[in-house]
Amino acid sequence: MGKWMIGVDLGGTRIKAALFDQAFEPVQELIHPTEAAYGPEHVLGRIFHAINELLTLAGGLPGDMLCIGLGIPGLLDRERGVSIFSPNLPGWEQIEVVRAIRTRFDVPVFIDNDVRMNMYGEWRFGAGQGYRNLLLVTVGTGLGSGIVSDGSVLYGTTSSAGEIGHMNMYREGRPCRCGSSGCLGRYVSAVGMVNTLIERMKEGGTSVIQQWVRGDVSQIEAQMLSLAYDEGDALAIEVMHDTGTLLGVGLANVINLLNPQRIIIGGGVSSAGDRLLNSVRESVNKRSLKLSGEACDIVQARLGSRAGTIGAAAYAYDQVRKLRQ
Incomplete structure (x- = not known):
């Protein structure tokens, strides 16, 4: 029986992959460019290469693997092992990911949505340990x-x-690729926050960020908001507050609907920490049902960029155990 689990977190720009031992301690980890523009076959080849490189670095062979798990963005069919559509991977439609990787490595392979794999990682090893109701x-x-x-x-x-992200917040708002408009993710996201900042600038607002990018708004990145926030920049503080408030409105709806005990905020924008989360919590407190709201806390994710790979490996391991019971 193999002794190692491999977790792969497939993104539009990067492939993160890691090899774990039976205690889920990382033995080897790596990050490679996805090179998604070259098409699905090339991306699958990049995944094959990453898995082979992990084995080489660990001094192992394919037979040393117990299973492989992959987190893939977009829509998929877990049972058939097919990635149906991924918006950040050109030409990525009806890709038989499990069949391709099993044919190459002859070990059990399992896929799920990348966000759920991140959630699985935080649930098993991070901020969600011990919770039965979480988001x-x-x-x-x-x-x-x-x-x-x-x-x-x-x-x-x-x-x-x-x-x-497709919870409708405005009857007529920013258009969304889902076909609707006013979706929460069009405002609460790295892209959404930058767009909000640019809109406020066009309305006459000023920020130190304009000096940093020398007036070229196409060069603005979401992390600049946190840097400007820490310098006391009024517009950056306003955008961060408004973004957190809107996310809080969405999460209040989720709390009222699902009654979770903990909500974990992850992803790149979560690095803003309490700059964003204080407004989220304040908004949730105002809008959620008292009993449900008081029973739920909102915290920052613990595992960072490792959540997806360890989550994918743990998910695959759990599926293998279920099959053998």
Whole structure:
């Protein structure tokens, strides 16, 4: 029997992969460019290469692997092992990921949505340990969530549960690629926050960020908001506050609907920490049902960029155990 688990976190720009021992301690970890523009076959080849490199670095062979788990963005069919569509991977439609990797390595392979894999990691090893009702919200390029209800991962009819980013906040708002408009993720995300800042600048608002980018708003990045916030920049503080308040409105709805005990905020934007979360908590306190709101705390994720790989490895390991019971 193999002794190692491999977890892969597939993103539009980067492939993160890690090899773990039976105690889920990382033996080897790596990050490679996805090179998504070259198409699905090339991306699969990049995944094969990453797995082989992990084995080489660890001094092992394919037979030393117990299983492989992959977190993949977008819509997928876990049972068939097919990635149906991923918006950040050009041409990525109906890709038989499990079949391709099993054919190459001859070990059990399992896939799930990348946000749920991150949630699985935080649930097993991070800020969600010991909780039976929780939500992981990832605030990055977009906005997504994974849900644990009464100790089980919530999937829904088409494995689409948790699309908090498409919660409609405005009847007529920013257009969304889902076909609707005013979706929460169009405002609460790295892209959304930058767009809010640029809109406020066009309305006459000023920020030190304009000096940093020499007036070229296309060069503004979300992390600049935290830096400007710490310098006391009024517009950056305003945008951070308004973004947190809007996320709090969405989370109040989630709390009233699902009654979680803990909400974990992860993703790249979560590095803003309490600059963002203080407004989130204040907004939730004002809008959630008293009993449900008081029973739920909102915390920052603990595992950072490692959540996706360790979550994918743990998910695959748990699936293997279930099959052998």
